[in-house]
Amino acid sequence: MRFVSVFRYSGVAIDIVWRSSAGLTIAMAMVTLIAGVLPAAIAWVGQLIVDTVVTAIDAEGAAREAATDALLFYIMLELGLVVLMTGAQKANTVCQSVLRALLGNQVNVMILEKALTLELANFEDSEFYDKLVRARREASSRPLSLVIATFDLLRDGISLVSYGFLLFQFSPWAVLLLGLAGVPAFMAEAKYAGEAFRNQRRRSSERRMQIYLEMVLTREDGVKEVKLMQLGRLFLQRYVEIFRRIYKEDRNLVLRRGFWGYALGLIASVAFYFAFGWVAFAAVAGTITLGQMTMYIAVFRQGQGAVTSCLTSINKMYEDNLYLSNLTEYLGHSVAEPTGDKTEGPLPDDGIRFENVSFHYPGSATPALDCINLHIRAGESLAIVGENGSGKTTLIKLLTRLYTPTEGRILFQGLNLQDWDIDALRQRVGVIFQDFARYQLKVGENIGVGDVDYLTDRPLITDAAEKGLAADFIKQMPTDYDTQLGTWFKDGKELSGGQWQKIALSRAFMRSQADVLILDEPTAAIDAKAEADIFAHFRELTANRISIIISHRFSTVRIADHIIVLDQGKVTEQGNHDSLLAKDGQYATLFELQARGYQ
Ligand SMILES: Nc1ncnc2c1ncn2[C@@H]1O[C@H](COP(=O)(O)OP(=O)(O)OP(=O)(O)O)[C@@H](O)[C@H]1O
Numbered sequence: 001m002r003f004v005s006v007f008r009y010s011g012v013a014i015d016i017v018w019r020s021s022a023g024l025t026i027a028m029a030m031v032t033l034i035a036g037v038l039p040a041a042i043a044w045v046g047q048l049i050v051d052t053v054v055t056a057i058d059a060e061g062a063a064r065e066a067a068t069d070a071l072l073f074y075i076m077l078e079l080g081l082v083v084l085m086t087g088a089q090k091a092n093t094v095c096q097s098v099l100r101a102l103l104g105n106q107v108n109v110m111i112l113e114k115a116l117t118l119e120l121a122n123f124e125d126s127e128f129y130d131k132l133v134r135a136r137r138e139a140s141s142r143p144l145s146l147v148i149a150t151f152d153l154l155r156d157g158i159s160l161v162s163y164g165f166l167l168f169q170f171s172p173w174a175v176l177l178l179g180l181a182g183v184p185a186f187m188a189e190a191k192y193a194g195e196a197f198r199n200q201r202r203r204s205s206e207r208r209m210q211i212y213l214e215m216v217l218t219r220e221d222g223v224k225e226v227k228l229m230q231l232g233r234l235f236l237q238r239y240v241e242i243f244r245r246i247y248k249e250d251r252n253l254v255l256r257r258g259f260w261g262y263a264l265g266l267i268a269s270v271a272f273y274f275a276f277g278w279v280a281f282a283a284v285a286g287t288i289t290l291g292q293m294t295m296y297i298a299v300f301r302q303g304q305g306a307v308t309s310c311l312t313s314i315n316k317m318y319e320d321n322l323y324l325s326n327l328t329e330y331l332g333h334s335v336a337e338p339t340g341d342k343t344e345g346p347l348p349d350d351g352i353r354f355e356n357v358s359f360h361y362p363g364s365a366t367p368a369l370d371c372i373n374l375h376i377r378a379g380e381s382l383a384i385v386g387e388n389g390s391g392k393t394t395l396i397k398l399l400t401r402l403y404t405p406t407e408g409r410i411l412f413q414g415l416n417l418q419d420w421d422i423d424a425l426r427q428r429v430g431v432i433f434q435d436f437a438r439y440q441l442k443v444g445e446n447i448g449v450g451d452v453d454y455l456t457d458r459p460l461i462t463d464a465a466e467k468g469l470a471a472d473f474i475k476q477m478p479t480d481y482d483t484q485l486g487t488w489f490k491d492g493k494e495l496s497g498g499q500w501q502k503i504a505l506s507r508a509f510m511r512s513q514a515d516v517l518i519l520d521e522p523t524a525a526i527d528a529k530a531e532a533d534i535f536a537h538f539r540e541l542t543a544n545r546i547s548i549i550i551s552h553r554f555s556t557v558r559i560a561d562h563i564i565v566l567d568q569g570k571v572t573e574q575g576n577h578d579s580l581l582a583k584d585g586q587y588a589t590l591f592e593l594q595a596r597g598y599q
Helices: 002-007 010-020 022-058 061-117 126-137 142-170 172-202 204-218 220-228 232-284 290-331 392-399 422-428 443-454 458-467 471-475 497-509 528-541 577-583 586-598
Strands: 352-359 369-376 381-386 407-412 429-432 516-520 546-550 562-567 570-575
Touching: 010 022, 010 061, 010 142, 010 290, 022 061, 022 142, 022 290, 061 126, 061 142, 061 290, 126 204, 126 290, 142 172, 142 290, 172 204, 172 232, 172 290, 204 220, 204 232, 220 232, 232 290, 352 392, 369 392, 369 407, 369 570, 381 392, 392 516, 392 546, 422 429, 429 497, 443 458, 443 497, 458 471, 458 497, 458 528, 497 516, 497 528, 516 528, 528 546, 562 577, 562 586, 570 577, 570 586, 577 586
Parallel strands: 381 546, 381 562, 429 516, 516 546
Antiparallel strands: 352 369, 352 407, 562 570
8 A cells, every 4th residue: 555655765765874872762661652642641630630529529628638639649640740751852852952963974985985886877877977966966855754753643643542532432433433533534635645745756767857957057167057048037937837737736636635625624514513412412411420531531532633633644754765775775885896805916017908899888879999909009199189089088988997898808907907906906997087177165175186195195286286386376375285175165266267177287298197198188178388388387297108098189199109180089190290290191180180270
């Protein structure tokens, strides 16, 4: 039955909460139990009070005195129970506040730890990425909210059972009436909450588009084009259209839900006044005392309140389940086995070999790389040229094991990349991609992250900055290497595109120990003179290492020992600059085109 599904993730949520703090979870469970039983106990003592008052009115002498003593005792008892009850409620709120902070952190850490184990491909999968973003967005509230709703449901369940127990003494039919009167509203709520839950799930991609449009319209990197190309109205219109579609569905649901909630709520009211009359006439007939009458009426009213409260909890649980299903799917995502434990290869001087390597991006029909065979010898510099989309960056991604070849294998020092310990492999390879990171950190840290072991090694960082030609402009910054970069944080300095590239290049120069250094079009925004200087440094640094450069500038490419031309994922030509010119093929054509442009 669908209703049972509201409990589906309660176990998961309780487990997460338990791991945040076992003590607080137990405390919350105890408090729930107390808060569940006490209302019935309070109603029961209320009955004793009224009956004792009636006895005291009728009694005289010693009997009256005994009755007033008893009355005093019951009032004190009632007071004690009420104090306990409010204490339990307060303790519950306190536990929730403390747990909220602990739990938010716990869930966020779980999400981020998982993110560290994921592959690049996961981040490029839109649905999966959406799960990650949504999991993070509501991490601090949802698991606790589900636990609270579950506990509230239990508390109301316990209250209902204890009310039932009291009512049973009046008549089993009254218990049945209390139960049955709530059923229609219960069923309707379960149905509509379920529908709302499924709607939300189905709309996930529309919501994602809205979030994306919000981002483009409000973030600094999108705003420039939005203004200049006058895209604001268009995007806003799309945003509103999505809202309208969603709103229409939601409005219909809210109207139906409201109507049935009212209609079925009437059944509960009729049932209550029927019970009222029944109990009152029983009191008039003398089958129950005045105290019992007050108690049964209170119990019936509170019982109906508990039923309503159960409905609210179920409703919340559906929403929270949506979140938890997202979180557990994300956390349960199976991660490819970390392969390999070797920290060096059998042939240290063998360099890198691609043997019949092909690669398809997930869901793509055409291969991004098609049967690549390549040998990069130790100490050799390689340049890769080719048109946009020819597969240059993909080749680097395979070499750094961000992806695994679909066919063939890549060997480094005579050992298949898959057999390398991933950390050992990445220690040996330094790479700066064209879409390098611009960390909103200090300048020194932005360079130091090139080798985290030397994150704060100022002499090394200064040296790397000199080689990357960043040192000059860093010296002119307010607090040189301690200057905050970017616009996100206070006193942050924004850099020009070329300056950011120089920072990224300096980061590459931190990797002075790496065996392979790769620059993927890192100099596009850098002026020609600076580029020549940087490559002179790069050559110096990589004299005995493998260096790989992807560039569209032939002035850079021509100095490489070996050049390959990629075209639609295939190596179409290879050799050095002179031999490729002599071949008079694609390389020669591209070279001439560029050279002519400079004339
Ligand atoms: N993450 C990805 N998912 C799916 N396809 C991709 C992905 N990245 C690249 N591709 C596709 O793979 C092919 C090769 O892309 P790649 O980025 O390797 O080209 P490139 O030669 O580096 O191009 P450029 O000179 O523009 O940087 C392209 O057809 C591209 O559409």
